[in-house]
Amino acid sequence: MKQDLIEINISHPTTSKISQVDWDNLPFGKVFTDHMLVMDYKNGKWQSPEIVPFGPIPMHPAMSAIHYGQSIFEGMKAYSRENGDVVLFRPEMNAKRFMESCERLCMPAFDEELFVELVRKLVEVDKNWVPKKEGAALYIRPFIFGTDEAIGIKPSDTYKFVIFLCPVGAYYSQPVNVKIEEYYTRAAAGGVGRAKTAGNYAAALYPAKKGQENGYHQLLWTDAKEHKFIEESGTMNICFMINGTLVTPSEDEDTILRGTTKRTLVDVADKWGIPVEERKVSVEEIVKAIEDGTLNEAFGAGTAATIATIVKIGYRDGDFILSEPTEDDFSMKAKKYLDDLKAGKTEDPDGWCLVV
Ligand SMILES: *Cc1c(COP(=O)(O)O)cnc(C)c1O
DSSP: OOHHHHOOEEOOOSSOSGGGOOTTOOOTTOOOOSEEEEEEEETTEEOOOEEEESOOOOOOTTBHHHHHOOEEEOOEEEEEOTTSOEEEESHHHHHHHHHHHHHHTTOOOOOHHHHHHHHHHHHHHTGGGSOOSTTOEEEEEEEEEEOOBSOOSSOOSOEEEEEEEEEEOOOOOOOEEEEEOSSSOSOOTTSSTTSOBHHHHHHHHHHHHHHHHTTOSEEEEEOTTTSOBEEEETTEEEEEEETTEEEEEOTTSTTSOOOHHHHHHHHHHHHTTOOEEEEOOBHHHHHHHHHTTOEEEEEEEETTTEEEEEEEEEETTEEEEOOOOOTTSHHHHHHHHHHHHHTTSSOOTTOOEEEO
């Protein structure tokens, strides 16, 4: 670690907001901790990071990010354990993905270890904000956006990296209804689907809203070219259990976000001796597996919920109803294993949890 990069100046707010928090009713992403971390990029290099009181960021009306979308983010969580420890889950994977998103959006990447260290430091400063309740967590939102005060279309010369934190309640996703989307597109080959960049989410709002109007929580995105292959479920990765094999779209496609949760589920399946196939997954194959009874489970995977069980798949004019998983099914066992791992209730042989 480069010594000069981890010297962080910390300034505190005059009063803490923590006593105002209603810990039993935490709306997602609307409650913020006392501090945030800020680091600016200018004159060709990242400047010293600072931890400052949480608050608004001044903005020039021509600020490049709001016009042309040079903006990327990450989403991760810190969990508290009964012994008072706070842990991050595989933060190095978020660091790697963050720097890959930077590269795709022509933004200046920085050291992955520094990313983890900055997240760790901020969480340490606001450690008493990590909810203690089982299932609850501190959501961590690191992001970078272009800050040039000019509307020429080119990569910004200046950027701001910020991390803020939100205590969030237990997110037990209700079982979801999804619709196979055959017209709108989330990501096209050669596009930015692999990057966690703001525009991808803006572009998905309209098709998602149409799906919701028809009773579906999320869309099952298919490939942009033929709409024959399933890629993701809303803002989660998609997994199927077919005849005892975990089947999930291959991350070789640059239309698919490389999720930490999905990667972890694949690792867990490997550990447990469950066969895994990471490859193209066609709509036709899934429909056939439902019809012949070999589709055992379908679920989305992401940091927010870990697992979102899919109970209904809309396809063209009809719906397929799937049975809810039982305790013995892979998705439920894997979720419990990961919950226990984060809570420190089971061994962590792979070193996935980093104690802050
Ligand atoms: C963030 C995200 C995921 C899930 O990634 P995790 O690292 O598991 O949280 C999947 N798909 C999309 C489009 C995402 O933005």
